[in-house]
Amino acid sequence: MFSLFYGLWEYVFSKTEFHVLILGIDKAGKTTLLEKLKTLYSNLQGLPPDRIVPTVGLNIGRVEASKTKLVFWDLGGQVGLRPIWEKYYEEAHGIIFVIDAACPSRFEDSKSALEKVLRHEDLQGAPLLILANKQDLSGAITAEEVARYLDLKELDERLYMFEAVSAYDGIGLGIRDAVDWLVEVMERSKRTATLRVRAGGAGSF
Numbered sequence: 001m002f003s004l005f006y007g008l009w010e011y012v013f014s015k016t017e018f019h020v021l022i023l024g025i026d027k028a029g030k031t032t033l034l035e036k037l038k039t040l041y042s043n044l045q046g047l048p049p050d051r052i053v054p055t056v057g058l059n060i061g062r063v064e065a066s067k068t069k070l071v072f073w074d075l076g077g078q079v080g081l082r083p084i085w086e087k088y089y090e091e092a093h094g095i096i097f098v099i100d101a102a103c104p105s106r107f108e109d110s111k112s113a114l115e116k117v118l119r120h121e122d123l124q125g126a127p128l129l130i131l132a133n134k135q136d137l138s139g140a141i142t143a144e145e146v147a148r149y150l151d152l153k154e155l156d157e158r159l160y161m162f163e164a165v166s167a168y169d170g171i172g173l174g175i176r177d178a179v180d181w182l183v184e185v186m187e188r189s190k191r192t193a194t195l196r197v198r199a200g201g202a203g204s205f
Helices: 002-013 030-041 079-088 104-119 143-150 153-157 175-188 190-198
Strands: 016-023 058-065 068-075 094-100 128-133 160-164
Touching: 016 030, 016 079, 016 104, 016 175, 030 058, 030 068, 030 094, 030 175, 058 175, 068 079, 068 175, 079 104, 094 104, 094 175, 104 143, 128 143, 128 175, 143 160, 160 175, 175 190
Parallel strands: 016 068, 016 094, 094 128, 128 160
Antiparallel strands: 058 068
């Protein structure tokens, strides 16, 4: 009997859980963002920027935001590691794509990588948050300028938002607003409904 009531309690009161990919080319600030998210949304202090090294493989971060559990998958962005991204597409509810807004010489590489991500059928309908990162640096362009540069035609059928942030200091530059937006759209996206049906209507989301 206890197990029956416990199962009912867990079903009613357990929090929704979403899996979010953090993608972008190398040195865009993905892992710095992940560590800042840990600091902002949990009791754990994330690694300081000067202790962060390039990701080879996968970093995982778990936080709670807007009464929702978020599992972030931070994947290495070097050219040789990008094919690994595809292994995580099928289970992802949403995407955060990080761009170094202070390094225009690498915008074309970021655009090419993102276009390839958006064309993949395993990510069909996944909401997209594009972060114009490194706003703490002089010369960083705005989120609006990043949007104009990318000019992504694939966004027509997808929920998306551009936001200017600084993963380095994370103060007053939109990280919380951006994450709140992503949680909201994942909750009502067709993508989430599809994944829920695929999982049999039960489990963590």
